[in-house]
Amino acid sequence: MAFFFSNTFHLPWTGPARIILTGFVGPLSASLYAVVLLRLAARVPAGHALFVAVTAVPAWALAATAAASWSVRFDEADMNQGFSWFGSSMLLFMIPGWMAGTACLAVPLYSLLASRRSLPLRVTQAVLLAVPMAVMLGALMVMPPMAGTLGAKLLLIVALRQGMPAARPSVGSSRAVPRQVVAPNRRTVGGAALALLVVGLACAVFALTGSTWAPMVTDSTHAMNLGLAYGAFASIPLLLLAGRALAARLGPITRWSVLLGCTAMAVQGTAQLLGAGHTLQWNGILVAATLMGFAMALPLGRWVAGGRFTRIAVVALMGLAASVVGLPLVMMSTFLAPIGSAVLLVLAWRAGNAGQPRLSS
Known part of the structure; x- marks a missing residue:
């Protein structure tokens, strides 16, 4: 790595x-x-x-x-x-x-x-x-x-937990989460998810075809950079919504994961605005990937057995290892964000249907 x-x-x-x-x-x-x-x-x-x-x-x-x-x-x-x-x-x-x-x-x-x-x-x-x-x-x-680092961290977690009875983190029922989180604000979540879906699709289309119809771009590479930048910025409110939906399941650590994820998207968008060939673009993408890796690793820290120092050290190693996953996530965020928006939209719709009273025959 x-x-x-x-x-x-x-x-x-x-x-x-x-x-x-x-x-x-x-x-x-x-x-x-x-x-x-x-x-x-x-x-x-x-x-x-x-x-x-x-x-x-x-x-x-x-x-x-x-x-x-x-x-x-x-x-x-x-x-x-x-x-x-x-x-x-x-x-x-x-x-x-x-x-x-x-x-x-x-x-x-x-x-x-x-x-x-x-x-x-x-x-x-x-x-x-x-x-x-x-x-x-x-x-x-x-x-x-970096591919082997994920398996290595899994072995590390297993080794720490072996022979050490760890209390299972209290989590809510998986069936109740969508209704508890999403259902009370289903209209807000659904409307925001629909808007983000439209914006995300527009950014993806601009990244792929913007050079053929947008006078503001000079070539396909410029269009791709702009589309990726706008899509990264548009992913920030999506992460905020997703964090709200996962807060009941993952606990207070979710807010820090969301903060790191949003920072990663901001850095990724800024790096893409710098343009291809800029000396700082790749460095910015790597920073964004590392931040996204830590955003994914923080909730997993509750499964690490050991003292405070051990947990902090293992989560730090997990964050570095998860950067291999964070790299494609931040680089493809423009094309992945519409999928996440669609998932939230479906969850909001299902929560709305579940909350409606059934009509008796």
């Missing part, structure tokens, strides 16, 4: 460093921590846990080598100077890595399956589940370096 959220991401040495960290060190550590948690919970026997720990090393080493081979082949294709043996050997590394990963996953899956099943059936089911899981985990490894 440090490589991505800084200008060092494009330096030559960051490519190998990213593959080593996100393709081998990170996944191997996560695999070892996961099997330790399963072992501490007595879900897998000691022999199976040791097998997973040993098999994970060649599995992730081969997967990282396959990713490096693919990266080299990609660069060689850009230079159009032919392919080296390493760039042409991706399958040579990927297939045995896939086999090792399947074996690594099949053993704990075998232990987790119900013991009432027969031995051949449990083995078959474990292998059939492990084959696609190995592919998916290997594919996640070659994605941007």
Whole structure:
């Protein structure tokens, strides 16, 4: 994440460093921590846990080598100077890595399956589940370096909660929330959602087609920047409405999440107004993504077990990890806002219908 959220991401040495960290060190550590948690919970026997720990090393080493081979082949294709043996050997590394990963996953899956099943059936089911899981985990490894951080924070929360009885946060009934929050102000919420839906659609249309009919824009890039900026600003009242609808479920922390989300949208809109090519535009987008990540992470802090310092530290790490989700959210906010407005409009309509007395036959 440090490589991505800084200008060092494009330096030559960051490519190998990213593959080593996100393709081998990170996944191997996560695999070892996961099997330790399963072992501490007595879900897998000691022999199976040791097998997973040993098999994970060649599995992730081969997967990282396959990713490096693919990266080299990609660069060689850009230079159009032919392919080296390493760039042409991706399958040579990927297939045995896939086999090792399947074996690594099949053993704990075998232990987790119900013991009432027969031995051949449990083995078959474990292998059939492990084959696609190995592919998916290997594919996640070659994605941007932040993808694994979300899973790492999930492991961290599980580790903190394991063996520590935490009080379940008091939340209202999920069926009662729309009626309690939305129903008393359904006309206001519905009218605002409808207005925001129209404005959001207009911003999205302007971003895509504004260069063909709006005399104020110079080209399609300018239209896209303006549309994204106006759409980001228009998302602020939508976040305020959504925060009001979620306050009863998430508690007082909602106001801080809404504040961070609105600030993120303001920063995103300002960054888009700066225009493509401006030196501060990308930095502004990254700041907005980080703020949105913390806005999503704050409500999750109630599930973190431990003392105050532990909770603050884990929520901070969760906010940084959630920035990978916050980045596409802020960048696509103009196109996502109409969807959120439509959802609020439907909730207000349903709450209105639920609040109307039924006519007797």
